[in-house]
Amino acid sequence: MEEIYSETPKTCGLIKARPETVSFLMAFSRSYQVANYENVTFERFLN
Amino acid sequence: MELQIEDSVLVKQYIGGKEKALETLINRHNQKIISFIYSKVLDRDVAEDIFQDTFIKVIKTLKRGSYSEEGKFLPWVMRIAHNLIIDHFRKNKRMPKFEGSEDFNIFSVIKDDKLNVEKQMIKNQIDSDLTYLIDELPDDQREVLIMRIYKDMSFKEIAENTDVSINTALGRMRYALINLRKIVERNNIVLTN
Numbered sequence: 095m096e097e098i099y100s101e102t103p104k105t106c107g108l109i110k111a112r113p114e115t116v117s118f119l120m121a122f123s124r125s126y127q128v129a130n131y132e133n134v135t136f137e138r139f140l141n
Numbered sequence: 142m143e144l145q146i147e148d149s150v151l152v153k154q155y156i157g158g159k160e161k162a163l164e165t166l167i168n169r170h171n172q173k174i175i176s177f178i179y180s181k182v183l184d185r186d187v188a189e190d191i192f193q194d195t196f197i198k199v200i201k202t203l204k205r206g207s208y209s210e211e212g213k214f215l216p217w218v219m220r221i222a223h224n225l226i227i228d229h230f231r232k233n234k235r236m237p238k239f240e241g242s243e244d245f246n247i248f249s250v251i252k253d254d255k256l257n258v259e260k261q262m263i264k265n266q267i268d269s270d271l272t273y274l275i276d277e278l279p280d281d282q283r284e285v286l287i288m289r290i291y292k293d294m295s296f297k298e299i300a301e302n303t304d305v306s307i308n309t310a311l312g313r314m315r316y317a318l319i320n321l322r323k324i325v326e327r328n329n330i331v332l333t334n
Binding site: 109 | 160163164167168171172174175176179185188189192193196197200201204205206
């Protein structure tokens, strides 16, 4: 019985986001800039 | 014992320009957020995409200065993730995605019978070569072969159109194929696809 139960796949286990996703987010954050000029907000991406 | 900097402090540091604070926040809540998303969408790649979109919204909101400290950081991020999950299901409802299962693959039922470009080119070349070979056949054999293969006529129709018996039409077709093979072999022509 133990074996049968252990075969049930876990569908809602704990997982972690992939390191490349985190790296992408950090790169996005570094490149994303917001500037305000005369009450107008400008978004820009720095390479 | 290691002291943990509070989320609110890290958020302030990040807004102040310290990028490392964001990395700490992401790593601290990584598991909780993506596991929550995964528990709803049950697809690892979709969960990863929604996690990414969630933090893109977080980054934009924080950098624009639109974040208010009324609530706590994690519940706020979870709310963004929750809304993106709803968007995902709404989008999929408009455009359902069918992936099949282990027992059933849609591509075993639906397939594209068209030849790929290379095979189509080879086929065109063979068809073209074949017309020259057919021209080499005696008139009566060529006539039957063209009617049968290119005009898709039955042997009864061929017999009626050429004023011969069905057996004669069949015989002419047989000899037409034998002679075609002979021409192919004699000239070392390769007709394959």
